Amino acid sequence: MKEQINKILKSGDSVKDILSYWLPEMISNAMLISLPPIIDSYIISSLESTTTYGTLGMVNNFLAFLIKLAEAIPVAAIAIMGRHNGAQEYEECGHDFGSTFWTTTLIGLTFFFLIFFGSAPILQFMGLSSKMILQGLPFLRLKSMSVLLIFVSLGFFAFMRAVKNTKAPMVIYMIGNIVFVLLDYTLVLGKFGFKQMGLDGSAYATIFQYIVMITIAFFYIINKKEYKKYFAQMFFNYFSKEKFLKIIKLSLPIMLDKGSLAGSYVLLAKAIAPLGKYAMASYGCIRDLERFAFLPAIGFASVITFLVSNRLGAKDYDGAKNNIKKVMILAATMLAITLSVLCIYAEKFVQIFDHKNKFTDLAAPALVFISILVVFDFVQLILAGALRGAGDVTSVMKVRFFSCLLFFTPVVTLISHMNIENQVLKFVLIYGSFYINNGIMGLFFLKRIKSAKWQHKEI
Numbered sequence: 001m002k003e004q005i006n007k008i009l010k011s012g013d014s015v016k017d018i019l020s021y022w023l024p025e026m027i028s029n030a031m032l033i034s035l036p037p038i039i040d041s042y043i044i045s046s047l048e049s050t051t052t053y054g055t056l057g058m059v060n061n062f063l064a065f066l067i068k069l070a071e072a073i074p075v076a077a078i079a080i081m082g083r084h085n086g087a088q089e090y091e092e093c094g095h096d097f098g099s100t101f102w103t104t105t106l107i108g109l110t111f112f113f114l115i116f117f118g119s120a121p122i123l124q125f126m127g128l129s130s131k132m133i134l135q136g137l138p139f140l141r142l143k144s145m146s147v148l149l150i151f152v153s154l155g156f157f158a159f160m161r162a163v164k165n166t167k168a169p170m171v172i173y174m175i176g177n178i179v180f181v182l183l184d185y186t187l188v189l190g191k192f193g194f195k196q197m198g199l200d201g202s203a204y205a206t207i208f209q210y211i212v213m214i215t216i217a218f219f220y221i222i223n224k225k226e227y228k229k230y231f232a233q234m235f236f237n238y239f240s241k242e243k244f245l246k247i248i249k250l251s252l253p254i255m256l257d258k259g260s261l262a263g264s265y266v267l268l269a270k271a272i273a274p275l276g277k278y279a280m281a282s283y284g285c286i287r288d289l290e291r292f293a294f295l296p297a298i299g300f301a302s303v304i305t306f307l308v309s310n311r312l313g314a315k316d317y318d319g320a321k322n323n324i325k326k327v328m329i330l331a332a333t334m335l336a337i338t339l340s341v342l343c344i345y346a347e348k349f350v351q352i353f354d355h356k357n358k359f360t361d362l363a364a365p366a367l368v369f370i371s372i373l374v375v376f377d378f379v380q381l382i383l384a385g386a387l388r389g390a391g392d393v394t395s396v397m398k399v400r401f402f403s404c405l406l407f408f409t410p411v412v413t414l415i416s417h418m419n420i421e422n423q424v425l426k427f428v429l430i431y432g433s434f435y436i437n438n439g440i441m442g443l444f445f446l447k448r449i450k451s452a453k454w455q456h457k458e459i
Contacts, residue, residue, distance in 0.1 A: 013307055013323055018330065021307070024170035026299025028157075031173030033067070033298070034291045036209075039181055040202050041288055043188050045353045047198065053353070054277045055132040056199060057284020059140055061269045062122060063147065066111055068262035070151045072254035073104050074158030075305060076247055079391050081162035082309030094230030097159040099243035101152075103251075108151025115144035126266070127273030135199055142203030149210035156217035161306055163230075168220060176213035180205050253397035254388060260397075260404040264434055267409065271416035271430050279427055282363035285353045286431070289367060290374060293342045296334035297378040300327045301385040308389030324386045324449065328379075335378055342371045366428050373432050376439030383445035392448070399444045408437040 013021075037060055044056050077100040084093040115122070119140040123133045157169045183205035190196025197204070221227055265287070272283045291298075304327045311320035342349065347364040354360045384396045411433045420426040 013311075013319070013326075015326060015330070018303065018307070018323070018326055021164070021166050021303045022296075022299050022330070024166040025161075025302045026295050028166065028170045028173045029298045029302060030292075030295050031170070031177045033064075034288075034295055035177060036180055036206070038288045038292055039177075040184055040188075040205075041284065041353055043184055044199070044202065045355060046189060048355055050277050050281050050356075050358050051129075051131055052135060052199065054280040054284065055128065055135045055139070056202070057287070058126050058128055058132070058269055058273070058280055059123070059136050059143070060284070061265055061287070062126060062140075063143055065259070065262040065266050066115070066147055067150060068258040069111075069255050070104070070108070070147075070154055072251045072258050073100065073107065073151075073247060074154045074161075075254050075388055076250035076393070077103075077155070077158045078162045078306050079250065079309050079389055079393075080247065081159060082306045082389070083313040085163050085310065085313070090229045091231075093162065096243060096247075097155070097162075097230070099247060100158055101155040103244055103247050104151045104155040108148040111151065112144050112148040115147060116141050119144075125270070127270050129277070132277075139199040139203055142200060143206065146203065146206040146210060149207065149214060153210055153214050153217065156214065156221060159221065160217075161302070162309075163227075164306065164310070166303070168217075172213050172216050172220070175216060176209045179212050180209035183208055250391070250393060253393040257384070257393070257397040257400035260400040261438075264404050264408050264412075264437070267412060268431060268434055271412050272427065274416070275423060275427060278359040278362055279423065281354075282350075282359045282366060282427065283431070285350055285359070285363050286367050286370060288353075289342060289349050290370060293338040293371065294335070294374060294377070296338060297331045297381055300331040301381045303327065304382055304385045305389040308386050309391075312390055320386075320390070321449075324383070327382055327386075331378055331382055335375065339371045339374055343368045346371070362424055362427060365424055366431065369428050370431055370435070373435035376435045376442060380438050380442035380445055383442065383449055387445065387448060395448050396445070399441050399448075403437055403441045403444070407440060408433060411437075 040060075041053070041056065045053050047053075077096060081093045081096045081100075084090070084096060119137050120133070123136050123140065128136060157172075160166070160168050184202055186192055186194055187197045187201025187204055188199075189201075222231075269280070269283060272279050304324060307323045307327075308320045311317075311323060346367040347360060350360045350363045350367060351357065354363070384400075387393070387396050412430055415426070415429045415433060418426070420429070
């Protein structure tokens with residue numbers, strides 16, 4: 001046993017190096033997907049309107065689905081660029097970045113138009129009340145611009161991560177979030193002489209946040225001396241139809257698998273909506289808190305993609321597999337700590353967003369149960385990241401798509417139509433079915449990792 005442990009520790013990247021990649025990556029993910037919604041929710045909750053708070057959560061839930069789709073392109077690009085970087089084919093890596101930039105921009109424009117002109121049907125589909133739709137329409141239309149900017153920004157960060165630079169994205173995300181928090185506080189609540197804009201203020205804050213982040217990322221990449229070897233000319237001149245189609249081809253399965261999982265959140269929201277505004281507010285609150293506690297696993301899932309990609313690019317198959325084992329152990333340890341804290345202080349965490357104590361009795365007990373089930377999620381998340389790093393995106397896509405379609409969708413639909421008088425119990429059963437589904441996916445990913453086929457995928 002001791003000999004096996006030593007073999008794992010000596011093969012692949014060291015634990016110290018993995019943690020050095022993970023910490024800035026976790027902070028970056030916090031800046032992107034966790035802290036902004038939590039801070040925004042807290043500021044919006046200061047308006048002391050459960051309707052407004054519930055609207056924010058439901059709209060953000062839909063936008064999170066789109067962001068997950070956006071992540072597919074940089075994940076695919078990281079796998080491609082990481083291979084070239086690991087093989088020291090630097091100019092080819094730079095060409096991939098140029099094609100990635102144009103791919104994210106064009107798809108971002110497509111989503112911008114779809115959301116802007118389809119806002120009303122989207123909110124009606126989500127099951128919002130007429131009062132919530134009235135508040136949500138201008139908010140969602142403004143948010144469509146931020147969706148475009150998010151797509152563009154992810155191309156820049158994909159390149160940095162592919163060349164093993166996780167610190168620069170962390171710093172840029174930190175600066176962007178400082179801008180967001182200051183503007184969100186100012187515009188939502190009407191501070192420093194500005195008019196109180198409510199939800200619209202939140203949307204404007206996000207737009208300015210990503211304008212600042214894209215500007216910094218652009219000048220950082222073109223001015224960094226170490227990156228000169230990747231570019232003989234400006235990166236946006238490197239557009240190749242063949243590379244564009246290759247990125248799209250590799251991204252589509254990732255979009256389908258990420259979309260399947262993120263779409264499950266949308267289905268959850270739709271199933272919870274009939275329970276009323278307090279249930280909708282509870283859903284938004286719990287999801288924000290759960291994502292915050294889950295940050296260690298999200299950071300490791302991002303890291304394992306480029307760790308596996310670079311190791312396989314160097315033909316180090318044992319190193320790639322041992323990196324997965326190390327990351328799984330580290331993630332499990334950290335999650336045990338964060339989720340335990342969330343369970344112990346569940347009521348206090350919920351009350352941060354429930355100033356009038358309207359939905360705490362529903363959200364607090366549900367949060368404890370859901371926090372326990374989150375354990376099922378981290379296994380599938382990290383193993384899926386490893387398979388993507390190897391270019392084995394089709395396997396991930398098939399497992400997620402069919403699991404969500406054949407298990408989660410019928411189960412959550414059945415529970416939502418069951419006559420359960422206890423609202424807490426029904427809420428927990430609906431939400432909990434999502435994590436049971438993730439546990440099933442994790443088992444299939446583990447079986448795939450134990451085989452050798454995923455290590456030799458061509459991308």
